[in-house]
Amino acid sequence: MEMKSTYEGDLMKKSLAIFASAAILTSLVAAPAQAKDVKLTGGGATFAAPLLDKCKGEFATATGDSYTYASLGSGAGRSGWDKGDFDFGWSDTPHATPKDPNTIHVPVVAAPVAVIYNVPGVDEQVNLSPEIIAGIFSRKITMWNDPAIKKENNKQIKTPIFKTQKIKTKVKGKTVTKTVIATDKKGQPIVGSYKTETVEIDFPKLPIVVVYRSDSSGTTGVFTNFLAAMAPSIWTKPGNNDFTATFPGQINDAANFGALQGAKGSEQTVPLAGRIAGSITYAESAYAKQNNLPVAKIKNNAGNYVAPTAAGVSAFLGSATTNPNGSLTLDYKTTNPAAYELGTTSYALVSTAYKDAAKGAAVKGLMTYILNECAKKFPETEFAVIEGPLKAFNEAQIAKIK
Structure with a gap:
């Protein structure tokens, strides 16, 4: 494939x-x-x-x-x-x-394009594989306590820890110190270590509500290209800037009423997700920070779980x-062990x-x-x-x- x-x-x-x-x-x-x-x-x-x-x-x-x-x-x-x-x-x-x-x-x-979620009672950072993400957004996985999600979040995982460096720059006329990712001579982020931990997350019996971009969205294009490439047996249509065109099923099916909600622009989708318990959406990660919503780590081809950070994106690109x-x-x-493949x-x-x-x-x-x-x-x-x-x-x- x-x-x-x-x-x-x-x-x-x-x-x-x-x-x-x-x-x-x-x-x-x-x-x-x-x-x-x-x-x-x-x-x-x-x-x-x-x-x-x-x-x-x-x-x-x-x-x-x-x-x-x-x-x-x-x-x-x-x-x-x-x-x-x-x-x-x-x-x-x-x-x-x-x-x-x-x-x-x-x-x-x-x-990074982040997978952003709102699951009351879950304080730990959620871990998802491309297949699970495709299952959720295609409505094949409809509950947060689905066995596949529970299995992915109750096991040992490994995460890259990137080296950082301090730089001085000017913002609003003042010299400030900022922390950025350290890179090698090829411009690639430097991994200082890999953290291995056992995660144990208990999920509520809560329906999943998918919030998607209803406008012509390049972010949707990037997101669904990722799903089509990484989970082709689940996301069976080519990626598209129009979510309704790439959705691998009947988006207007009665079973999807209320469980699939669209809004224009990330400025609308992410706040909407913030108002709906059990929701999940996708957007550039800065929108998650603006709305105080958590983001998932995503499993890469090397089997590591990487957060949506600038460093993981640089490794992928x-x-x-x-x-x-x-x-x-x-x-x-790519099998780069530090890559965030939704970058x-x-x-x-x-x-x-x-x-x-x-x-x-x-x-x-x-x-x-x-x-x-x-x-x-x-x-x-x-x-x-x-x-x-x-x-x-x-x-x-x-x-x-x-």
């Missing part, structure tokens, strides 16, 4: 390793000279919004330019980009047929391959031929700033600091913006 999620099937793949020695690219994307007080408009994926919102003020202070970002969903990001509504669009899944032939993707942010339009093909066969990049949609040169320069400056500064300044959002070959690939893409 092929277990790679290929967004652009007819595109040639290039190994990220090609870019590891391309240090010359750094000079190509030095912060560009640009007109000051350029006001940019962007919109699209809710996934990227927590980091983009945090970084607005810092970018304006550092460059004199500014941006607004409308968190509308990846589908709206792609369509808005095509209509010319934005100076930069955003989508968690690649734009297969952009109207502007000069469109390129810049995978400038990376973060290390085996991804690149495509000529700037998109990535994620490797769901992803999210793509800025930009042009190599802006009609307004000042805007083109400002967009280039923004992408450079996001790549080099934003995740370092706000590690609490769990966006990965992109290093190594993936950073070099981003630099090459940014250099094309004009």
Whole structure:
């Protein structure tokens, strides 16, 4: 069974390793000279919004330019980009047929999609396998005390513990110390140790309520691509940005009434889950923190249970391959013992031929700033600091913006 999620099937793949020695690219994307007080408009994926919102003020202070970002969903990001509504669009899944032939993707942010739950009485962090997640979201598993869930959470498990380092950066004009993941020369997170523990979680007899994205959602695309790749015997349809289209069953079946609830945007799905006892949903992990909801550890191909962190995502993306339009093909066969396989990049949609040169320069400056500064300044959002070959690939893409 092929277990790679290929967004652009007819595109040639290039190994990220090609870019590891391309240090010359750094000079190509030095912060560009640009007109000051350029006001940019962007919109699209809710996934990227927590980091983009945090970084607005810092970018304006550092460059004199500014941006607004409308968190509308990846589908709206792609369509808005095509209509010319934005100076930069955003989508968690690649734009297969952009109207502007000069469109390129810049995978400038990376973060985990978290499985977020609300189970009263369960204080421990829940552990789930891809098969159990697929079973829950396909409505084959409908109760929290299902034997499969109980078995997964009453046994010995192993979890990677990543090394961290302190860095100094400026936020709101003040020098602050932040804790980030330590990486090796290839940009991969360093695992300090593996923690082995016996978990014993008692689950209530409580119906599961699935909360899904009802809009065209790149986060849904990433999530269901993961399910289709990792649990194909259960999630039998290809991944799709439309949850109702990829759902492997009759979503309007009477048995699903009330047990499947949709809402637009992660800004709505996660708070909705917070109001429903027994609920489960998926979103970028920053939304779980904003709503004080727990996230599950997910079993990877090596058999380890990994939390949705920037480090686990970096470990996963290390085996991804690149495509000529700037998109990535994620490797769901990876056996990296530290990988969080429900991680992803999210793509800025930009042009190599802006009609307004000042805007083109400002967009280039923004992408450079996001790549080099934003995740370092706000590690609490769990966006990965992109290093190594993936950073070099981003630099090459940014250099094309004009």
